[in-house]
Amino acid sequence: MAVSDYVRSRLIANGVQADHIRVCENFLPDAQIAAMPRRAPFNRKGIRNVIVVSRVDPIKRIDLLLDALDRHPPLAALNFQVYGTGWDLEALRERAMRTHRQVNFAGFSDRIPEAIQQSDALLHTCPVEPFGLAILEAMAARVPVLVPDQGGAAGLVEPGISGFHFTAGDPDALAAALLKLAGLPAMNLNQIVLAAAARLSAHYSGTAGMAAYRKLFTELPYG
16 A cells, blocks of 8 residues: 555565555545644735645755755745754755844744744645655645645645645755746735645545545455
Protein backbone atom coordinates (compact mmCIF):
# COMPACT_ATOMS: atom_id res chain seq x y z
CA MET A 1 0.00 0.00 0.00
CA ALA A 2 1.40 3.42 -1.00
CA VAL A 3 0.01 6.78 0.10
CA SER A 4 1.02 8.53 -3.14
CA ASP A 5 2.30 7.89 -6.64
CA TYR A 6 5.65 9.19 -5.43
CA VAL A 7 5.84 6.48 -2.76
CA ARG A 8 4.84 3.93 -5.41
CA SER A 9 7.73 5.08 -7.60
CA ARG A 10 10.19 4.74 -4.73
CA LEU A 11 8.94 1.24 -3.91
CA ILE A 12 9.42 0.21 -7.52
CA ALA A 13 12.90 1.78 -7.54
CA ASN A 14 13.73 -0.37 -4.52
CA GLY A 15 12.64 -3.63 -6.10
CA VAL A 16 8.94 -4.00 -5.32
CA GLN A 17 6.93 -5.39 -8.22
CA ALA A 18 4.67 -2.71 -9.66
CA ASP A 19 1.63 -5.01 -9.80
CA HIS A 20 2.00 -5.70 -6.06
CA ILE A 21 1.47 -2.03 -5.17
CA ARG A 22 -1.80 -0.20 -4.70
CA VAL A 23 -2.00 3.58 -4.21
CA CYS A 24 -4.54 4.81 -1.70
CA GLU A 25 -3.85 8.41 -0.78
CA ASN A 26 -4.12 9.91 2.69
CA PHE A 27 -7.05 12.14 3.51
CA LEU A 28 -8.54 14.38 6.19
CA PRO A 29 -11.69 13.24 7.99
CA ASP A 30 -14.74 15.23 6.95
CA ALA A 31 -15.23 16.42 10.54
CA GLN A 32 -11.69 17.79 10.65
CA ILE A 33 -12.21 19.66 7.39
CA ALA A 34 -15.46 21.14 8.68
CA ALA A 35 -13.86 22.19 11.98
CA MET A 36 -10.76 23.76 10.42
CA PRO A 37 -10.63 27.53 11.07
CA ARG A 38 -10.80 29.32 7.72
CA ARG A 39 -8.87 32.34 6.61
CA ALA A 40 -10.96 35.31 5.50
CA PRO A 41 -10.95 35.91 1.74
CA PHE A 42 -8.04 37.98 0.46
CA ASN A 43 -8.90 41.64 0.13
CA ARG A 44 -5.50 43.02 -0.84
CA LYS A 45 -2.75 42.11 -3.26
CA GLY A 46 -0.27 39.43 -2.36
CA ILE A 47 0.90 37.43 0.62
CA ARG A 48 2.82 38.78 3.62
CA ASN A 49 2.80 36.08 6.30
CA VAL A 50 3.99 32.58 5.43
CA ILE A 51 3.79 29.47 7.62
CA VAL A 52 5.94 26.33 7.50
CA VAL A 53 4.71 23.24 9.38
CA SER A 54 7.39 20.57 9.31
CA ARG A 55 9.98 18.62 11.22
CA VAL A 56 13.16 20.69 11.19
CA ASP A 57 15.45 17.92 10.00
CA PRO A 58 18.02 18.03 7.16
CA ILE A 59 15.82 16.03 4.78
CA LYS A 60 13.03 18.62 5.11
CA ARG A 61 15.22 21.34 3.55
CA ILE A 62 14.05 24.27 5.69
CA ASP A 63 17.53 25.68 5.07
CA LEU A 64 16.40 26.33 1.49
CA LEU A 65 14.22 29.17 2.76
CA LEU A 66 17.16 30.88 4.45
CA ASP A 67 19.26 30.37 1.31
CA ALA A 68 16.54 32.08 -0.74
CA LEU A 69 16.45 34.99 1.71
CA ASP A 70 20.26 35.30 1.55
CA ARG A 71 20.17 35.59 -2.25
CA HIS A 72 17.04 37.73 -2.73
CA PRO A 73 16.81 40.82 -0.48
CA PRO A 74 13.26 41.75 -1.66
CA LEU A 75 11.99 38.75 0.31
CA ALA A 76 12.71 40.75 3.47
CA ALA A 77 9.17 42.14 3.09
CA LEU A 78 7.73 38.72 3.99
CA ASN A 79 7.41 37.17 7.45
CA PHE A 80 7.82 33.46 8.14
CA GLN A 81 6.67 31.31 11.07
CA VAL A 82 8.24 27.85 11.20
CA TYR A 83 6.48 25.32 13.45
CA GLY A 84 8.14 22.04 14.31
CA THR A 85 11.15 20.55 16.04
CA GLY A 86 14.11 18.50 14.89
CA TRP A 87 17.85 18.13 14.54
CA ASP A 88 18.33 21.41 12.65
CA LEU A 89 16.14 23.58 14.86
CA GLU A 90 18.77 25.33 16.96
CA ALA A 91 21.25 25.80 14.11
CA LEU A 92 18.62 27.28 11.78
CA ARG A 93 17.12 29.37 14.55
CA GLU A 94 20.54 30.87 15.30
CA ARG A 95 21.16 31.49 11.59
CA ALA A 96 17.83 33.27 11.25
CA MET A 97 18.50 35.39 14.33
CA ARG A 98 21.79 36.53 12.78
CA THR A 99 20.62 37.28 9.27
CA HIS A 100 16.84 37.06 8.85
CA ARG A 101 14.87 38.11 11.89
CA GLN A 102 11.61 37.95 9.95
CA VAL A 103 11.91 34.15 10.20
CA ASN A 104 10.70 32.85 13.56
CA PHE A 105 11.41 29.22 14.46
CA ALA A 106 8.57 28.75 16.92
CA GLY A 107 9.15 25.07 17.72
CA PHE A 108 6.26 22.86 18.80
CA SER A 109 2.70 24.21 18.93
CA ASP A 110 -0.63 22.57 19.68
CA ARG A 111 -2.49 25.36 17.87
CA ILE A 112 -1.44 24.68 14.29
CA PRO A 113 -4.95 25.07 12.80
CA GLU A 114 -5.21 28.59 14.23
CA ALA A 115 -1.68 29.42 13.07
CA ILE A 116 -2.49 28.30 9.52
CA GLN A 117 -5.70 30.34 9.54
CA GLN A 118 -3.72 33.47 10.45
CA SER A 119 -1.28 32.99 7.54
CA ASP A 120 -1.36 34.08 3.91
CA ALA A 121 0.38 30.97 2.53
CA LEU A 122 1.79 27.62 3.59
CA LEU A 123 5.27 26.75 2.34
CA HIS A 124 6.49 23.16 2.09
CA THR A 125 10.16 22.62 1.22
CA CYS A 126 10.79 18.85 1.42
CA PRO A 127 11.39 17.29 -2.04
CA VAL A 128 10.97 13.69 -0.81
CA GLU A 129 7.85 13.98 1.33
CA PRO A 130 5.68 10.85 1.01
CA PHE A 131 2.48 12.89 1.23
CA GLY A 132 1.91 16.09 3.31
CA LEU A 133 -1.13 16.34 5.59
CA ALA A 134 -0.33 19.96 6.55
CA ILE A 135 -0.91 20.85 2.90
CA LEU A 136 -4.43 19.44 3.12
CA GLU A 137 -5.01 21.37 6.34
CA ALA A 138 -4.03 24.58 4.55
CA MET A 139 -6.44 23.77 1.73
CA ALA A 140 -9.20 23.30 4.29
CA ALA A 141 -8.28 26.63 5.88
CA ARG A 142 -8.48 28.47 2.53
CA VAL A 143 -4.74 29.23 2.63
CA PRO A 144 -2.74 28.88 -0.63
CA VAL A 145 0.12 26.38 -0.68
CA LEU A 146 3.56 26.47 -2.29
CA VAL A 147 5.28 23.08 -2.64
CA PRO A 148 8.26 21.54 -4.49
CA ASP A 149 7.67 20.00 -7.89
CA GLN A 150 9.01 16.66 -6.60
CA GLY A 151 7.91 14.21 -3.93
CA GLY A 152 4.44 13.34 -2.71
CA ALA A 153 3.58 16.97 -2.00
CA ALA A 154 3.87 17.87 -5.68
CA GLY A 155 0.88 15.74 -6.66
CA LEU A 156 -1.43 17.32 -4.12
CA VAL A 157 -1.80 20.55 -6.08
CA GLU A 158 -2.35 21.49 -9.70
CA PRO A 159 0.19 24.28 -10.22
CA GLY A 160 -1.45 27.60 -10.95
CA ILE A 161 -4.92 26.15 -10.36
CA SER A 162 -5.15 24.84 -6.79
CA GLY A 163 -1.68 25.79 -5.54
CA PHE A 164 1.85 26.57 -6.63
CA HIS A 165 5.07 24.67 -7.41
CA PHE A 166 8.71 25.68 -7.29
CA THR A 167 11.71 23.73 -8.58
CA ALA A 168 12.75 21.40 -5.77
CA GLY A 169 16.03 22.23 -4.08
CA ASP A 170 16.46 25.53 -5.94
CA PRO A 171 16.55 28.64 -3.68
CA ASP A 172 16.25 30.98 -6.66
CA ALA A 173 13.13 29.20 -7.87
CA LEU A 174 11.69 29.33 -4.36
CA ALA A 175 12.41 33.05 -4.15
CA ALA A 176 10.80 33.67 -7.54
CA ALA A 177 7.67 31.80 -6.50
CA LEU A 178 7.40 33.68 -3.20
CA LEU A 179 7.85 37.02 -4.94
CA LYS A 180 5.19 36.06 -7.48
CA LEU A 181 2.78 35.23 -4.66
CA ALA A 182 3.63 38.54 -2.98
CA GLY A 183 2.38 40.35 -6.08
CA LEU A 184 -0.70 38.31 -7.02
CA PRO A 185 -4.04 40.14 -7.03
CA ALA A 186 -6.48 39.16 -4.30
CA MET A 187 -8.90 37.82 -6.92
CA ASN A 188 -6.30 35.31 -8.14
CA LEU A 189 -5.46 34.16 -4.63
CA ASN A 190 -9.14 33.67 -3.82
CA GLN A 191 -9.64 31.64 -7.01
CA ILE A 192 -6.70 29.42 -6.05
CA VAL A 193 -7.97 28.66 -2.55
CA LEU A 194 -11.47 27.90 -3.77
CA ALA A 195 -10.08 25.50 -6.37
CA ALA A 196 -7.93 23.90 -3.66
CA ALA A 197 -10.98 23.45 -1.42
CA ALA A 198 -12.80 21.75 -4.28
CA ARG A 199 -9.81 19.47 -4.92
CA LEU A 200 -9.65 18.63 -1.23
CA SER A 201 -13.31 17.65 -1.20
CA ALA A 202 -13.08 15.62 -4.39
CA HIS A 203 -9.83 13.75 -3.68
CA TYR A 204 -8.65 14.09 -0.08
CA SER A 205 -11.75 14.28 2.11
CA GLY A 206 -12.91 11.47 4.36
CA THR A 207 -15.76 10.72 1.97
CA ALA A 208 -13.39 10.45 -1.01
CA GLY A 209 -10.77 8.54 0.97
CA MET A 210 -13.18 5.91 2.29
CA ALA A 211 -14.64 5.44 -1.18
CA ALA A 212 -11.12 4.80 -2.50
CA TYR A 213 -10.48 2.21 0.22
CA ARG A 214 -13.82 0.45 -0.44
CA LYS A 215 -12.98 0.28 -4.14
CA LEU A 216 -9.54 -1.10 -3.32
CA PHE A 217 -10.95 -3.84 -1.11
CA THR A 218 -13.36 -4.98 -3.81
CA GLU A 219 -10.47 -5.28 -6.28
CA LEU A 220 -8.04 -7.20 -4.07
CA PRO A 221 -7.68 -10.89 -4.82
CA TYR A 222 -8.45 -13.29 -1.95
CA GLY A 223 -7.55 -16.88 -1.37
